[in-house]
Amino acid sequence: MSKRSQARRPPGPLKVRAIEEAVLARWQPRVRARRRAQAEAEGFVFHTRARFGFTAPAGSSDDPRVRWITQDLPGEVARELFAARDAGAGEQQQTVILARALGHAYFREWGHRAHGLHVAFTDVEFADFSIG
Secondary structure, eight states: OOHHHHHHSOOOHHHHHHHHHHHHHHSOHHHHHHHHHHHHHHOEEEEEEEEEEEEOSTTSOOOOEEEEEEEEEOHHHHHHHHHHHHTTOOHHHHHHHHHHHHIIIIISGGGTSOTTOEEEEEEEEEEEEEOO
């Protein structure tokens, strides 16, 4: 194999991870810190298209289906997500945090309806976060 063909191969997972860490360490750390503080103080908007299903009392519509949801979430959720990420939480753990937050805010309307409803948040096709 020539040097030229070796140079064209994509980097392996360890190199990709090292590159990502180097970029994050150097890429506008003060801007990222300000945005994090803003999200933790004021909350954020979460946009997603994913499959949602429910565990709820009998007679409810619990069949999972794909929905587009745009929801304001409070700073407490941002703090919980950042703390989980900082502790090394994977995507699955962060998805659980978002499912709980969406269940409370969107499906239970901040505790005003659908008490006891537990949200299953799977098959995420799209997820985006907007901060102020």
